[in-house]
Amino acid sequence: MRIVFLLSRIEQSGVTTHTIDLARGLIDMGHQVCLITGGKILDGTNRVDDFYREFEDMGVTIKEFDTPRGSILKKTYLSITSILKVIKDIKAYTPDVVHSQSPYMTFIPWLMGIKYTTTLHILYLKKNFKFKNPTHLIAISQESYEFSKKTFGILDKNISLIHHGVSSRYAETIDDTEKIALKNKLGIPGEKLVIGFAGSISLRKGSDILTAALSEIKKEVRDKIKFVFLGGVQGSEEYLWLKKLVKEAQIEDIFIYVPFEDPKPFYDIFDIFVLPSRMESFPLVTLEAMMSQCCPIRSNTEGAYEQIDHGVNGMLFENENVQELTETLNELIQNSDLRKRLGTAAKQKALEEFTIPVMTNKTLQVYEKIRLN
Structure with a gap:
């Protein structure tokens, strides 16, 4: 099968990571994938470049269009030319399936009059002329399933609930020598328990909730731990805000900040993983931590009860x-x-329910319903 993914941009986000994982699953099963995207959104780290290389290395055909920017006149011109280019690229690839990972790009296959699917990754999507109800929608959590029905009037028969899956590499722990080396690099004594977080610095991710909770841990308990915050860009406004929160909470002695990089080895030294988000979709970091055999704690926001059975x-x-x-x-x-x-x-559940093959097989069932050829 030949699949076209529409992705507005390649950035450090769960949508990009999910697109990479699904593309890998499809290619591993013998399918061909073309990614049509507005290109990279650089964020001061190397992760976006790494994501782009991952697409290339697995054999994804990448077609880029210009993202509209500048004056109103220039934006209008770029919008029209970019839409025409995307349509041309889709036709040239002759896909069996068009899958819009970015819901606001669904108007393009709609304009072409062809069948298509989209994945609803976020629950704050608003009605917009750029979003057109797909032939069949993929919801990633029970909340996004209900949101699709309530907000966009999509019928049950046209929605499939498919949870994200993550790479099995997270189940393969690094060896003890590598763990010791990483802890030494971070200045973590061997006897300390390691609690960690991976994600952006923001109110949405609950950075302030996290620092407040750490400040309230009993002293005799706090003496046993170190906390690693993996995420964001050092020196950014968000980083300065986090630094202020840490100082106000008086937790400098246990708090270790690391600008975002591949989280894999960090999960392997985390004893506990915490996700205090105010708002989520179906966070991949929780699944990655679970597969790495971290003990997970997360807020009961979207997707929580599908990921974790409390206790x-x-x-x-x-x-x-x-x-x-x-x-x-x-x-x-x-x-x-x-x-x-x-x-x-947690690891057992992740390996049974949240793998790339499980996600890919369920997605292929949707593709069979809407394939063009």
Whole structure:
């Protein structure tokens, strides 16, 4: 099968990561993939360049269009020429399926009068002339499923719920020598328990909730831990805000900041992974941490109850409830048996439900419903 992905831009986001993972799953099964995109959005790290190379290395055909910018006149001109180029590229590739990873690009296959699908990654998508209801929609969580029905009036028969999957590389831990080397690089003594986070610095991700909870951990418990914040760009406005939060919370002694890079080796030294987001979709970082056998804690926002069975393979806390997060951290830091049991069960669930092959097979079932040829 020949599949075209429409992705407005390649950036450091879950949508880009999901597109890479799905493309890899499809190619591994013998399918061909073309990515039509507005190109890279650089963010001060090397990750976006890494993402672009991943597409190239796995054999994805990449076609770029100009993202509209500048004056109104220039934007209008670029919009028209870019749309025409995308249409031309789609026709030239002669795909069996068009999959718009960016919902606001769905108007293009709609204009062409062909069948297509889109994945609804976010729950704050608004009605917009650029979004056209697809032939069949892929929801990534129960919340996005219900959102699609309520906001866009899409019928149940035209929606499939398909959870994200992540690479099995997260299940393969680095060796003890590499773990020790990474801890030494970060200045973490061997006896310390490591708690970690991976993601952007923002209110949406709950950076302030996180620092507030860490500040409330009992001193005798806090002496046992180090916290690693992996994300963002050092020196950015967001970084300066985080630095201020850390200072105000008086947690400089346990807080270690690392600008974002490949999170894989970090998961392998995390004993506990925390995601305190105020708003989510179906966060890949939780799945990556689970597959790495971290004990996961996350807020009960979108996708939480599908990812984690509370007390079975992780812990959930009420969104924005700093006290509840603090109490959960206190319990897990002090109870190694519980922590390890939850981590083991988290890995088992991730390997059973959240792998690339599982996601890809379910996606192919949608493709069969809407294929063009």
